[in-house]
Amino acid sequence: MRRAILPLVALLLASCGGGAPIDAAQQRLLDRMRQAGATDLAAARSADGGMSVGGRLAGREFGVAVPATWNGGVVLFANGYSTPGTPVGMPPDPIAGDHSGGFLTAAYRDGFAVGESAYDKWGIGVKSAVANTMRLRGWFGKVGAKRFYISGGSMGGNITLALIEKYPDAFSGAMAACGVTAGWEEEIAHLVDLRAAYNYFTRGTDYALPGDPDITRNGVSPIPPAGLGFARPLWLYWQMRRMAAPIAALFKAARADPHGREAKMVARIASVADADADPASFAFPILTAMLGMDDMRESFGGLVYGNRDKHYASPLLDAAETEALNRDIQRNDADPAAVAFARQWYRPTGRFHTPLVGVHNPHDGLVFADQATMLRKRVIAAGNQARLFQLWAPSQQKDIPTTGLTGWAHCGFTPRQAGMLWTTLNRWVETGQRPADGRY
Structure with a gap:
């Protein structure tokens, strides 16, 4: 009986989403999503006229947001490390809680759909993250997407490097922030x-x-x-x-x-x-x-x-x-x-074909800055400098919970900086012109 009720609940959520009803075009897109293999779909119309959709692919949760005027492009985000014992789920709206710190929001405002996939486990999950992110990419292609970007922070930066090195033709551009980019x-x-x-x-x-x-x-x-x-x-x-x-x-x-x-x-x-x-x-x-x-x-x-x-x-x-x-x-x-x-999952080699923007803080409380410098050395050794653009963002001090102290933040970036990262990467991909080296 419970299995018979769940599809009805999902249909009702897809129709109203707790807010304004989705329109006819969004319903057709939702139908394509279902036909492409997604299950347990729940959609909500956003205040800006777009649509957020949560569901499952091969049993793994995902969340996507599609703007009202979708340009056919997609920006995916690979989440970072989750402490063992914490939930592995995925919120249905990647914009509402924007794990990217503002990168996805900036892309969404430019007309790109954005999305994330849950991993199979907490803690270290690079292998399943690569598989689940590629599954989400393939599904988006069946839905009608034409161009893909990949981004990630912390462990997600390692996942991003694994994706562009293992799947050289899958993404037009990539961004790794505060990432485990050396291994x-x-x-x-x-x-x-x-x-x-x-x-x-x-x-x-x-x-x-x-x-x-x-x-x-x-x-x-x-x-x-x-x-x-x-x-x-x-x-x-x-x-x-x-x-x-x-x-x-x-x-x-x-x-x-x-x-x-x-x-x-x-x-x-x-x-x-x-x-x-x-x-x-x-x-x-x-x-x-x-x-x-x-x-x-x-x-x-x-x-x-x-x-x-x-x-x-x-x-x-x-x-x-x-x-x-x-x-x-x-x-x-x-x-x-x-x-x-x-090393298989994953030690980056520096040999990738996708334009990559990397950003790190000189002082990072968890993923030390030498991860960025080691990646640069490997890229130079591979003669691949033309495909890497690295930035150093000013380090930030933040409160350390329960201690009454402040210290160097991990992934200490502002939403404005995250938006600039997106603009920098997108302009590079669209024009073919690598940005000039510097700080911001």
Whole structure:
């Protein structure tokens, strides 16, 4: 009985969407969407006369928005990393909550349809994200789209590079913002080195992290134990607060006494791990590793990064301190099969044919700026500079939840900057003229 009712509910939603009824042309477009293979469609007419549509393709949720005057172009967006334990769903209107920070909204205003697909899993999901985004692209082609752009932020920047390198003819232009554009070995190395250095220098102090100190595993669980009755969001919030508390206390003490013990601890951790001495640049990577290492190991089939042979050093340490650090810091080995999988999904080569606009902040609290510089080096090595245009956007300080501190934002871009990125990419594709290098 329930299965018989659901199509009727979807039809009613498609007819009214909770707002003004869709018009005849939009109903015909909705019919084409259904004929192209979408199910569970629910449409809503937007205040600007366009239409948002949520549904499923091969069981995966998607959301698209089609402007009132559609030019036949489509801009897709690849979402970033989601903390294990959080929902995998997709909102039906990609404009209302614009995960791109304004990139999709700018494209929509220029007459482009925009869309996103859910991934198969939380955490690291590059392989399924590539498959699901290409499925959405193919479906849009059956609906009548003529030209495609791809964009993504954070993990979505890695997905964007995977798409344009694996499918060189699928997209006319691409944009990667604050992305893992060098690869997962490099990104996870930052997470592991920072967590290991933090553990070493705070061992036995009030600033030590809670939970399991093993850098190869989660420090705490992102999912509440069965039977405790915790809702997942509340549990995850509590765990994040637990982990952030000692980091915040360390930075507050360091700032209270710039020449004291805590200030020296912060400086040494940052120097050894090659990180900014900034609370967000400590908290975001460490929390990601403590909540996500089990998922990373499962997703890649083992440990992607090993520090067994790494020599840790810092100009802030003398010879005896350096020897003690390298003797006592936790060591681990990478799994060759996991490294191979991570390179397949995905370590960019710099050899792509699609015009790519890349943007990063010089200080990013989670995906460090060397991801952008490493991509540029690979592009230059491949002789492919003509297809890459990189920008550096001013770094932004933002509040760190539950701590009372501010720090470098991850993906710190304004809607205006996101709109400029779209205009820059679209003009490049339309005119064939690569933009001039610079900042904005």
